[in-house]
Amino acid sequence: MSLNPRRYDVRELRQIAGAPRVDADEAARERPLRQPNRNRAEQAARSAAFTELLQRQRGQRLAADEPQSDDAGDRPYLRTVPASPEAEHELGEWLGYLVDVGGHLRSRDALSYYAELGWIDPDAVDALTRRLEGFDAPRYDRAFLPADHRISLVSIVRIASCASES
Numbered sequence: 001m002s003l004n005p006r007r008y009d010v011r012e013l014r015q016i017a018g019a020p021r022v023d024a025d026e027a028a029r030e031r032p033l034r035q036p037n038r039n040r041a042e043q044a045a046r047s048a049a050f051t052e053l054l055q056r057q058r059g060q061r062l063a064a065d066e067p068q069s070d071d072a073g074d075r076p077y078l079r080t081v082p083a084s085p086e087a088e089h090e091l092g093e094w095l096g097y098l099v100d101v102g103g104h105l106r107s108r109d110a111l112s113y114y115a116e117l118g119w120i121d122p123d124a125v126d127a128l129t130r131r132l133e134g135f136d137a138p139r140y141d142r143a144f145l146p147a148d149h150r151i152s153l154v155s156i157v158r159i160a161s162c163a164s165e166s
Contacts, residue, residue, distance in 0.1 A: 084163070087159050097155075102138065104138075
């Protein structure tokens with residue numbers, strides 16, 4: 001029994017023939033259109049925040065018209081552990097993330113590494129290390145990736161900003 005083309009939709013015939021999809025302008029497409037990335041705005045915001053943090057770390061001006069304060073670019077970013085509820089929430093989220101991803105030992109090493117980089121004061125590292133034991137066993141327990149350290153830098157600056165607001 002042969003196929004009668006009049007009994008099928010054009011799309012079905014193309015699918016049967018294995019032909020590539022065709023746009024309205026008759027240009028063949030190799031792949032179907034990609035779904036829009038709903039997190040693109042969020043990724044752009046994170047990228048902009050990280051760029052700003054790197055500029056602060058290097059002590060560069062953030063904008064030509066914007067006057068730079070005396071403490072912008074100063075290190076360490078986190079000198080003490082703030083006592084505000086917002087800071088406690090940010091600390092819990094960040095330390096929980098570190099332990100969940102890397103485990104307790106890697107998290108302690110990461111905090112020491114951040115002190116070496118000048119992101120955190122050594123006294124604050126001691127206080128944060130004591131808090132790590134309150135978190136459950138990690139879900140992933142893997143080595144930290146550069147993206148994890150970027151998340152840490154953003155978290156550190158958020159926590160430090162809680163201290164400057166109070």
